[in-house]
Amino acid sequence: MSITDVLLRLHQNNFYFFAILLFIIGFHTMLTHNNLIKKVIGMNIMDTAIFLFFVAIGYIHGGRAPILEPGAAHLYVNPLPSALILTGIVVAVSITAYALSLIVKIYQHYGTIDAEEIMRLRGGETL
Amino acid sequence: METAISFLPVWIVMFPMFMTLVIYYVEQRSEKMRNALSVGTSVVTFLSVLMLYPYMMAGEIIEYSMFQLLPNLEISFRVDILSFSLALLSSFIWMLVSIYSIDYMCHEHGCNRYYPVLIITLASCMGIFMAGDLFTLFVFFELMSLISYVLVVHEESLEALRAGYKYLIMTIIGGLALFFGIIITFELGGSVSLGGETLITVPSTLAFFAFISFLIGFGMKAGMFPLHVWLPDAHPVAPSPASALLSGIMLKTGAYGLLRVIFHVFSPGLLQEAGWMIILAVVAIITILLGSAVAITQDDIKRRLAYSSVGQMGYILLGMSIFTERALIGDIFHIFSHAFMKSTLFLAAGAIILKTGKRSIRELGGIGRLMPFTMLAFTMAALSMIGIPPLSGFLSKWTLSLGAMDAGLPYYVLVLLVSSLLNGLYYLPIIITAFFGAEPGHEHEQVKISEAPYKMLIPIAILAVSCLLFGLLPTNLPFDLSRKAADFLLRGGF
């Protein structure tokens, strides 16, 4: 497979490519950053990447939203992934809200939102 | 066979177990009642075992299956002549020890813990001897091992707790090894019943693992080198009657288990063919020499007795590794005679410790003049240990040696002789110090040391006389039982 082929394949699958890229960025942010807020941001990036991936599965180039009109035959996109992702988004939002409220509480108790600082305050125990 | 008789093994195991609860309930109210019930329970257990005598002599085998835990894994009982012999021995000594305990323990704390534990260990010990399959044996073995921990740490001193910890860890290791052995047997043989066919018939790596596991599991209990490390710590720290049981009886459960493994799980033929018995013989010889040699260096009288137990268990293990009839008779008879000797020694030592508060052999000068009967019994048992002719220890060693000669293994006889010499080296000084040593002076003038109370003396006397009797009489019950049991095992044991 030549380099052009690879690029062509990438172009054809660009949703997936960018979804995975975003997933890795989010994953990395979540695990390596010490700032708790950044961890939450990373979490959201990761979740969004998965949503993109999922929705992209159902997307058909040139397809329309599946609102059936009597008599008209159109190319529709698959609605199921979108419906599922709606659930996924709700879950992600609630987890984000929960995480943020935890961070508020953590800040009240520790006076910092830096994970390492918190570890230090708790007495040298590392993750 | 009548159903009543086949139910008897269950009764023998369950009755003391039930009585444990009763004693636990009663002891909150009356100490006298507790003591009476404990002695009563052990007496009834002994008599119940005795009731089996005619059936056993007729060569019958009593089987009773209680319930099934898992497919092919059940709690069942099976009494043959070997089970009967050991159950009879144990319940007899238990009975004497529980009588002895009454006066001994009244000076100790925590009696309310001691008696229920004493009785439930009796129950589990009976369970071990009467088990009809390896699993039942394992259950009772674990029960006895774990509960006798309470006896070991009875004093709750730092020393006792430390010894107890060692004991507990070794027990767990032994239990796991047994578990492994049993499960391999189950996998290879499809059953763990001791009453059916030989379970493992083909030597394989897995079978070898099983053999080693059994050796570790039962050998740990029997004080086999190098797993004996817990024994010299655990036995001396227990109260003396408990030490007598630990050394006199509970060590034998390990030996009993090994006998069952050798003759029922494997077969002598298989073991000889595969050459695995060499392992047992070698560790047994090391155990004999090591136990006897280290005993010489001990000053604490109970520690010396405990090391002596290690050495004596070595005889029993060695006897098992020779598959001639006379060796096996000597082996089983040594289980009897060692039980009598060692419980006499521990009970006598207990009486001395109770009266003088001294455990160091150097300080026991002249004690033989103050407590003549106790010391006489001690002397008799000690001489029997060394193997002086008319005593039972001589008979067992003699038969063992003849067995070894039959098998063409004169080295074993040499080992026995050397170890007897060593036994002499550590027992005779005690006797000499006790009878001919100078009293260590002024302390004794304040505290008058008298003979032990009769409730302690009688059990000691009975045991000591047994040592003499069973050596003196050419045909006696233990020897007869040993002969029958050995014959039974060599015939295939089914």
Added chain:
Amino acid sequence: MNAAHHLPVLAIVLPLVFAYLMPLFDRWRRGWCTPAALGVLAVSFVASLAMAWQVMTGGPYYYQMGNWPPPWGIELNIDYLAVFTAITMTGVSLVVLVYASKDLLHELKPHLLGWYYTLYLLLVASMVGMALTNDIFNLFVFVEICAIAACGIISIKSNKECLEASFKYLILSTLGSGCLLLAIALLYMVTGHLNFTYIAQALPEAMRLYPYNILAALALLLVGMGVKAALFPLHVWLPDAHSSAPSPSSAVLSGLVIKIYAVSLLRVLYQVFPADIFEVTPVLNILLWMSTLAIIAGSMFAIVQEDIKKMLAYSSVAQIGYVFMGFAIVDFFALTGGILHVFNHAMMKAMLFMAAGAFIYSTGVRHLSGLKGIGHTMPVPAVAFAIGALAMVGIPLTNGFISKWYLVLGALHDGQPFFAAVILLSSLLNGIYYLPIIVNAFFSEPQGRVAAPLPLPRQMQVPLIILGLGCLLFGIAPSLILGLIYRASEALLGL
């Protein structure tokens, strides 16, 4: 269609609905919260038992949610494994809730009790849902509910350790959910289905066309569920979370929550993926070695702990290794042992955590060396702890022995005695850290606060007694539950 047919949905929906009613009850009649929550869980438990009876007599069946047939509708799969898991989850959580009703008064501010019940019922509902569902996206939703509720019942205590621990748990748990969702996306991409049965039908064909997608999905699934089930190197969140949480939370988290992920993974691996995939990929081998590490390392870590709940938490890391080991050795006996251990360990660990909670409740002592002599002053929890500890070591006639028996037998039967030896070694390690606690409890004189503990309410003693007797009962008569498990393993292995 009669009412008995709707039991599956009842077992899930009832706790779910009542979860949201709890805050209302709390405002209106606070005294009703506890009986209502207990009642709901009792109904769920009875429904699970009734389902077990249905399944044992009439065979497994499917329940279509809202009468929508698959592949469009969500389907519940009422098979042997599902009812077994549902019974375990509802039964143990019911017992723990009895305990919680008193313990929480001590550990939480009173106005939080209603909210605690909300989270608790949500947790149970989601676990039962995970056990019963036959739809992979539905599984994901329940996983998420479970994750939030599980974090919630840790952070509700709202002290420093809990907040930090639950945040750590939340982040790692989200990571796991992310992996799981991506795995679902990949599976949906190649099969076009979300229903387990339909995915399983489509996978062999898809395997030929898109092998890499499926392998990636498998890997993501393993990581996702592995994080949530705290399988060894992914266990980092567990010790803090389980030790700092209120004791009843620790009991359900350690006893039930990590198991439900293991069971879900088991179901997906065995029922969705075609069996030949395990011949081309070493997934089960990886799982086997991870569980081996978990068993050894978890026990090792537990030995050096000084805090009683932390020790129990590390012990859970080891015990979940047993469960995974049973799943990964593809053998009837091992699988039976693994599934049985889900049940047995749920009882043992819930009991141990509750006993530890009782010690903390009455004396405030968490440090292991501070618990000397506790057996004299608090006999009920100390005896319960002793039974649990002996069961952990696998002493015969306790339930731990039975699961160990099957696991070792399975390992031997499959010709892998090494793993049998691993289980035995870990039993020894269990002995090393559990037995000294019992010894200290019963053979030392109580001192300080241990000498004069607060009296333990009856509601906290009864659950300990129930579970203690349960541990012995299922050690003596394991056939009570084994019938169900045998059929579950047969179904999973396709025998």
